[in-house]
Amino acid sequence: MSQILLFTKNPLNEELFEERLRQLGHEVFTTKELIDRCLLENMNHSFIQVFHYIILSETIANAEVKELVLSLSKYKIPIFRKSDEPIEEDQLKEWKKLGITDWIEAHPSIEELREKLSSYKTRNERKIVFLPRSDEKIALSNIPLSGSELKLFLILYRQQNQTISREEISQKMWNRSKNNSTMSQLSVMIKHLKDKLASRNISGPIIETCWGRGYRLDESVNDQVTVDIVDEVMIGQQ
CATH class of the missing domain: 1.10.10.10 (Winged helix-like DNA-binding domain superfamily/Winged helix DNA-binding domain)
Known part of the structure; x- marks a missing residue:
């Protein structure tokens, strides 16, 4: 089972997509507020490292997607751009240059979604452990x-x-x-x-x-x- 972070401008838009992901056994965190937080400089985003995949909804404008990718690509987590329509090959190449791993359909079948995600399993068993000093929270x-x-x-x-x-x-x-x-x-x-x-x-x-x-x-x-x-x-x- 993988943890998926889904960025969106409208969480209600993602309900059917989330359900498909959960049918495959994934856990999904859908967030709107975190978009602006991730665009801030000098923010501690260590929380993001617990996720195995990041999906950027079609409700997010391309300009913001570019900024998000620049902020998130350092975590080496596969980043997918969700789209209502197939992305042309030339456009996909441009996205990949920015750091997008691949595109993902907004209304995929279970089989398509399963195979798309399974193609990018890079760190599904990774757990992050930090040993704190005894005098700190x-x-x-x-x-x-x-x-x-x-x-x-x-x-x-x-x-x-x-x-x-x-x-x-x-x-x-x-x-x-x-x-x-x-x-x-x-x-x-x-x-x-x-x-x-x-x-x-x-x-x-x-x-x-x-x-x-x-x-x-x-x-x-x-x-x-x-x-x-x-x-x-x-x-x-x-």
């Missing part, structure tokens, strides 16, 4: 979480140490009400998230289970983990 973007684990952490973090129900988490995570499947999946994700934070020497209960009510991020986590600027943008999308 660890940046959230430096903890090797999967896309879903990161999203779950941010949901809990946004509650400011207040309990959030399983029903609300299910709606925020998967946009559907809780059921046996989502509750089982959530329990597994909570365990994995706690284990990964503990493996980075985050101490305390980390995530508390409030029986009959939901989950709560322990306040001690705030003293040990810092949510950096890029991750704050992700919080704003929840």
Whole structure:
């Protein structure tokens, strides 16, 4: 399973495309606000390194795409330009000179999408690990979480140490009400998230289970983990 970062000017435009990606088992982060952040100079974009593919929507103007590619190409992650229409060979050559890996159809079949992405598997198993000094907080973007684990952490973090129900988490995570499947999946994700934070020497209960009510991020986590600027943008999308 791969993590995909999808830049767009209109997240609603991407719903069917996202669904196709998820049918193939990929995790997708769709962002509008992150476009402007990535165009700023001297920004720490280490969060981007957790992704395996970057897709630039057809809703983004060519001029902005060029700027984004210049900012993102240093991460050596395949960058796809999504388009409603096939890109001519000459135009594709120009895009590749800028750093675009290839183009991808806006309404592809499952098979076409699968084969396109599988042609550029370069780092799907790569995990980023940074060992912090003991006297410093660890940046959230430096903890090797999967896309879903990161999203779950941010949901809990946004509650400011207040309990959030399983029903609300299910709606925020998967946009559907809780059921046996989502509750089982959530329990597994909570365990994995706690284990990964503990493996980075985050101490305390980390995530508390409030029986009959939901989950709560322990306040001690705030003293040990810092949510950096890029991750704050992700919080704003929840």
